[in-house]
Amino acid sequence: MSDLLTLTLPLFLLIALGYAAVRGGLFAAGDVRTLGSFVLYVALPALIVRAFSQRPLGDIFDANYVAAVALGGLVVFAIGWLAARALALPREGAALAAMGMVAANTGYIGYPLAALVLGPGAAVALALNLLVENLLIIPLALALAESAASQGQRWPQVLRGTAQRLLRSPLIIAIAAGTLLSLSGLQLPAAAGKAIDLLATASAPVALFAIGGMLHGSSVRGLAAPLALIVTGKLVLHPLAVALALQVFPVADPVLATAAVLLAAVPMIAIYPVLGQRFGQQRLTAAALLVSVLVSVLTVNGVLWLLGR
Template sequence: MLTVLGITAPIFILIGLGFLSVRGGLLSREQMRGLGVLVINFALPALLLKALTERRLDEVLNWPYLTAYALASLSLFAAGFAVARWWRGQGQSASAILAMGMSVSNSGFIGYPIAVMVLGQTAAVAMALGMLVENLLLIPLALALAEAGAQRGNGGWALLRETGLRLARNPLILAIGLGLLLSLLQIRLPAVPLKVVDMLASASAPVALFVIGGSLYGLKTRGMAADVTQAALGKLILHPLALLVAFLLLPGVEPQLMVAGLLFASAPMMSIYPILGQRFGLEERCAAALVAATVLAFFSISGLLALLTLVGWR
């Protein structure tokens, strides 16, 4: 148990420091957003670029892992959408956004910092593969369904086009594309750019955790127990379980990548979840789910690590 706490405690202490720094007035929410921009636009892209260029393309594009991650996430998305839409009677937009919260992880801000402490650089490759599934498949699907549910005429097609253009300009996607290209051509970065990339990459994990803590301050959770319960249970418990089943059904995934995938799947939903929900008037529900899932993740991830240690994953 001390081994598990040695991994999880520093993670959530950094999250707590970010929360307290905003609550105590040391940093404002606007300043915390600035740090988030640094992580999203510079540190995480540098990390992905470094991880991908240090490996051959056949090592990076692990198709069994990609298939398992996509299958598990899509299955959970479909199940979450069905439960919210036809069992709980939610609207289509609310159901799509809730299903997205259950199936899309906070890969950069929480999943990676935990996985890298456990597995080292394997975590960066798993993050790149997971982000391909999340950014190119799950998020566009959820937003298209939500837009269609809002009955805004041709808004669904316009949203798909807008999403595609936004993805084409996304620094994370650009870094993945460039890293895959350099890996394919077996080109290594020159010494000076490589040093810059290394310095930015090393800042990604601690700053990301600090930012997620600061972003939690001020979010409200009142009066949304059913949505919060479904989102948190689905994200923290059902997502890693679905991925475990997919790994068992689809052989060929390396043990370290399996552990990395389970850690990413057990992370709470992405920090921009309330922002995506705001377009459909769901920001308060999304914020409540984000707060609850992030707090509960300390216990669920600690439990997962304890279980992995018990079965001798090292």
Template sequence: MLDIVAITAPIFLIIGAGYLAMASRLLNREQIQGIGTFVLYFALPALVIRALTQNPLSDVIQPSYLLAYGLGSLLVFSLALVVSLTLRRKSLSESALLSLGMSASNSGFIGYPLAATVLGASPAAIFLALNMVVENLLIIPAALILAEAGRQSGASILTVARKTCVRLVRNPILIGLAVGLALATSEISLPGPLVQVIDMLANASGPAALFVIGGTLYGLKVGGMVNDVGQIVIGKLLLHPLAVLLLFMLQPPVDPVWIAGALLFACSPMISVYPLLGRRYGMAEVGAAALMVGTLSAFFTLSAAIWLMHHYGLLPD
């Protein structure tokens, strides 16, 4: 078990460093947001571009992975939506945001650094690119379209979908995906200095992202939101990875590394921008509290998940 803690501890120590930087007033909220902007607009797109251009496209695009991770995420999203609407009597907007928290992982800020530590940087970057496709083209648009439909009851679903898609097109991760796919399919070789710049930016993504998560957690509070936070955290850290595993089990056998990578990302807490996405629909405080509890709880659930994957042979000894 100490070997497992040795894997997860550095991840959360860097998160702790970000938290301490805020608590000691070494950095302020705006400076942490500036680092987050660097990661989101430069480091992560560079990481995605590198994953798509440094590996044969046939090795990157894995239909079985996309099917298992995509349908597993969609299954949890749908289940959460039904439970929130029918059993908990939440509005459509609230239900959509609760569902988003349970089915969209913090792939860039926690999933990638963790997978890179456990499996290596190259496969982790491929998993990140695939997960970004699922999250940015399926889960996040579905949640925002439903949330906006609940907020604008007079607008047609097509109008809401169009406006949401227009906003998503400007997402830097999607731009990175588009650039990476264009370069990979055209087989254009980038100049050496540009490749080096992409490598340098990509290598900075892991530690910088973890540091930002720690700074973001400082000052967040949980009080009075136990039911909502509990639903989101249990759904994200337990139901999401179980659903992804179930979808892999229903398919023909695949390389265990693909299953391990999917589970590491699915076991990660909710997306870091979750509170920001919830602000428009009155869910900012719930999102912030869920992000804090989910990130802290993930230390234990991820350690347990890695141990189980070792025990069942999904990870090398």
């Protein structure tokens, strides 16, 4: 267990440092959001382009991996939606609760953790997970939430608007660019490749610092039942569901198989409170993110120990 703490403690220390920097007034909340935007719009896309462009597409895309991650996620999403509705959450809240149980913080916490544990193979898992999250889980949740919030709109209109926003996402653009580079066999010019390497290297520490700052000011009062559902679903049920889905769709590469479970075990996406604010659920989503990060100090180490066994 001491070896596991040696791996994971630096990650949580960087999160704590970001929280302390905002609490102490060294950074304003807006400053940290700017850092988060840098990671989301610049550093992570660079990391994805590097991961795809350096290897043939056949070595990157694993259909069983994608199927297992998608199956595990959809099962937990359905459970989360039904349980949230049973707790009398509105449909917008139920959609966000289900998304919080499945859409992992792959870029800000999952990748830095997987890279420490698994090495370069973590970048491939990152790209494949982002594919599932950005093309399946997040659109599904947003479509459900927007259909509830916009009673006058029909499903085709909701889906079209969601699709247009996704196609403008830097992460999706990076996946497409990296895929084209991989298929064509073209190599980036040396200077461009070095710049992308530098940006990709910056993604992990900046992301962890930023998410710590984003957690400052969250409150959990009066939200015990929905918080217990979302946090338990994300940190326990989601990795368990992905592990079981890997039995249905076995992945030959043990590094990828391990990464699938490990990435499912991290807290929800950092923009969760931002999406919650859009549907009037900012207090629940911010509190869920705070609690899941705190609890994940224990659960992530537990998952690592079980994977090691």
